[in-house]
Amino acid sequence: MRWSRATVASTSGSTGSPAASASKARDDRGFTLIEVLVALAIAVLALAALFGLVRGALIGTARSETIAEATLLAESTLEAMGTVAPLVDGDTADQQNGRFHVHATVQRYPDVAANGYVVPYALATTVSWRDGGQTRSVSLSTLRLGAPP
Structure with a gap:
């Protein structure tokens, strides 16, 4: 499943900024x-x-x-x-x-x-x-x- 910024931003909650969460999601996929x-x-x-x-x-x-x-x-x-x-x-x-x-x-x-x-x-x-x-x-x-x- 590919994550879009909107999906990552809505699921990130209070753990960090949306940009940091999107960057982490892209790094995990290889x-x-x-x-x-x-x-x-x-x-x-x-x-x-x-x-x-x-x-x-x-x-x-x-x-x-x-x-x-x-x-x-x-x-x-x-x-x-x-x-x-x-x-x-x-x-x-x-x-x-x-x-x-x-x-x-x-x-x-x-x-x-x-x-x-x-x-x-x-x-x-x-x-x-x-x-x-x-x-x-x-x-x-x-x-x-x-x-x-």
Whole structure:
């Protein structure tokens, strides 16, 4: 049975004000089905937004780890160039390292005249990989002194 304010006011007698009695009557009946469904819908929307944020954070973390790994591989490649064999103008190297493709080049640096003792070389390396449907890459370059040819 639903109580109207008039019914509550007429049955309340001297125990309190009609507004307080009506408020107590509404509190005793609990939540309606619509109120529960609306609260559930709000909770589902909030959880969906939260899961979307967590998913985005995980994707960003994985992408940054891949970029850091590719950068480390590029740095290692530059560091190794010229240590095993002397630098030669025009040398290139391509290799597959797991999911990464490494391309390295050696070019004589053109803006500086050689003094007969050392020759400047421009070393460059590009590490590329597939990320979803896109090809991503990290490129590093440096100058290194080497023996004259």
